[in-house]
Amino acid sequence: MHRLRFPDAVRFYLFPGRPVLYHSIIPPDAAIPRRTLSESAVPNPDKIRLVKDHNRSSIVFSIARSGGRIYTGTSDFKVLGGELTDAKFEPKELYAHDSYVTSVVAAGDLLISGSYDCSLIWFDTKTNARVRKIDGAHAKWIRHLALSPDGKKLASVGDDMVCRVWDVATGKKLLELRGHEEKTPTHYLSMLYAVAWSADGKRIATGDKVGHIVVWDSETGASVGTMETPVMYTWDPTARRHSIGGIRSLAFSPDGKLLAVVALGWRGNIDHLEGNARVEIMNVADGTRYHEFPDSKFKGLVNDLKFHPSGDWLVGVGGAGDGCILFFDVKGKKLIRAEKAGVHLHALLLDDTGDTLWTAGHNRVSMYSLKG
Numbered sequence: 188m189h190r191l192r193f194p195d196a197v198r199f200y201l202f203p204g205r206p207v208l209y210h211s212i213i214p215p216d217a218a219i220p221r222r223t224l225s226e227s228a229v230p231n232p233d234k235i236r237l238v239k240d241h242n243r244s245s246i247v248f249s250i251a252r253s254g255g256r257i258y259t260g261t262s263d264f265k266v267l268g269g270e271l272t273d274a275k276f277e278p279k280e281l282y283a284h285d286s287y288v289t290s291v292v293a294a295g296d297l298l299i300s301g302s303y304d305c306s307l308i309w310f311d312t313k314t315n316a317r318v319r320k321i322d323g324a325h326a327k328w329i330r331h332l333a334l335s336p337d338g339k340k341l342a343s344v345g346d347d348m349v350c351r352v353w354d355v356a357t358g359k360k361l362l363e364l365r366g367h368e369e370k371t372p373t374h375y376l377s378m379l380y381a382v383a384w385s386a387d388g389k390r391i392a393t394g395d396k397v398g399h400i401v402v403w404d405s406e407t408g409a410s411v412g413t414m415e416t417p418v419m420y421t422w423d424p425t426a427r428r429h430s431i432g433g434i435r436s437l438a439f440s441p442d443g444k445l446l447a448v449v450a451l452g453w454r455g456n457i458d459h460l461e462g463n464a465r466v467e468i469m470n471v472a473d474g475t476r477y478h479e480f481p482d483s484k485f486k487g488l489v490n491d492l493k494f495h496p497s498g499d500w501l502v503g504v505g506g507a508g509d510g511c512i513l514f515f516d517v518k519g520k521k522l523i524r525a526e527k528a529g530v531h532l533h534a535l536l537l538d539d540t541g542d543t544l545w546t547a548g549h550n551r552v553s554m555y556s557l558k559g
Contacts, residue, residue: 231557232500232514232524235544240553241269241276247547248533249300253293253312257536259547260288266300268312276552282310282317290332292341294355301329301343309358319358325349333382333391335405342391344382350393352405362408366401367393383437383446390471392446394434400448402471414474416467419450435505436491439471441498445517446471449489449503464489466503466515478520489513491534495541504532504546512546512555528553 246262258268259278266288269278286303293299297318298310305325309318325345333342340361341353350364371377381394384405391403398416403409419434438447448467464487466480492503500523501515510528512535515521532548544555 232502234557235512235524235526236556238543238554238556239276240551241278242551244550246533246549247552248287248289249291250534250536250545250547250552251291251293251298252536252538252545253295253298256293256312257545257552258291258293258298259552260291260300260302262287264288264302266291266298266308266310268298271554276554278552281312281315282308284308289328289330290343292332292334294334294338294341297355299332299334299341299355301325301332301345303328305329305345307332307341307343307353307358321358324351330378330380331382333384335384336386336388340388340405342382342384344379344393346376346378348377348379348395350379350382350391350403352391352408362405364391364393364401364403364408364410366403366410366413367395367399368397371397378433381434381437383439385439385443386441387443390439390443392437392439394437394448396433398434398450400434400437400446400469402446412471412474414446414448414469416448416450416469419448419465419467435488436503438492438494438501440494440517441496444471445469445477445498447492447494447501449492449505464503464505464511464513466492466501466513468501468517478517480515480520480522487511490532493535493537495537496539497541502535502537502544504528504535504548506531508549510548512544 247259249260251258255271256268260266264283265280266282267278268281269276284302284304288300288302290301296313300308307321307324311318325347327346329345331344339355341355344350348367348369352362367379378396383392391405394400398419400414401410402412404411434448434450436449446469468477470477487507489503489505503513510530510532512526512528514523516523530549530551532546534547536545542558546553
């Protein structure tokens with residue numbers, strides 16, 4: 188089992204032999220805003236309702252869906268699958284890696300997973316058989332996978348600071364995208380956490396520890412733009428001489444004009460996750476900031492986010508021991524709602540209609556309805 192390095196590898200807050208680090212996104216006495224979108228906006232975050240959840244002994248880092256099945260990647264190195272139509276959602280083990288399974292995507296009957304063991308595994312859910320394994324797909328820990336909208340290409344990022352694009356059908360490597368420095372400005376190792384595709388499949392965005400974003404042409408591999416979100420990175424040159432932070436998730440708006448970025452804002456004590464939960468939205472065309480959502484009431488790391496298919500609102504998940512689901516009105520530039528989740532959350536999944544939300548986190552997978 189790989190050991191996490193403190194403090195740089197903080198995505199999952201899990202340190203073998205050490206306590207889990209948490210800092211609450213929502214203070215117990217905080218008033219939770221509940222603002223309503225226009226009545227024509229259906230589904231609506233104000234209608235969020237828990238439908239079912241599944242508790243387990245491990246941390247769930249990633250979640251994917253294909254048809255009526257949900258798949259997860261976990262801290263006990265396993266990839267699990269289960270039927271949503273079952274009265275009780277009880278996912279079963281399909282296969283395993285040699286370390287944490289940090290990302291899982293579903294392309295029809297194919298599952299592809301990435302892990303801290305630096306490998307990618309293809310698995311056929313119809314035959315229940317492994318199709319291929321690419322050892323050393325990255326030289327360091329794999330952080331995230333993203334599937335192209337047509338399901339034909341896979342983008343992967345890892346701490347070797349490279350984004351690689353793969354052919355889903357054959358496993359052939361198509362591109363290597365290099366535009367992120369291996370070390371931070373203070374000469375410590377950096378990390379490449381996030382990757383996302385635009386809805387038309389023409390662009391890929393990657394984001395790293397120091398808040399540097401690169402937008403790529405998905406066909407040629409050429410860099411077509413960069414953006415900076417420096418508040419998402421903190422360096423302490425005096426007390427501890429180390430850093431914390433990094434972009435944890437990226438999401439293009441459905442029209443491809445905006446790119447949403449999430450992480451933890453600047454904090455005064457890097458030994459604690461005390462910074463404000465931070466969401467920034469950038470203009471893809473020129474790299475300028477469209478809006479930012481810093482809110483002192485909501486503290487902690489936001490791990491994942493998605494646009495609603497309409498593009499009207501964003502949903503992000505993260506938090507601390509009690510976890511949080513945050514909804515943002517994109518056009519209105521305001522927080523719509525914050526919902527306590529009960530556990531720290533690592534990933535979310537929103538269906539094509541925006542009616543249903545799945546979340547994955549510490550010891551739990553949950554399903555929510557947004558239809559009331």
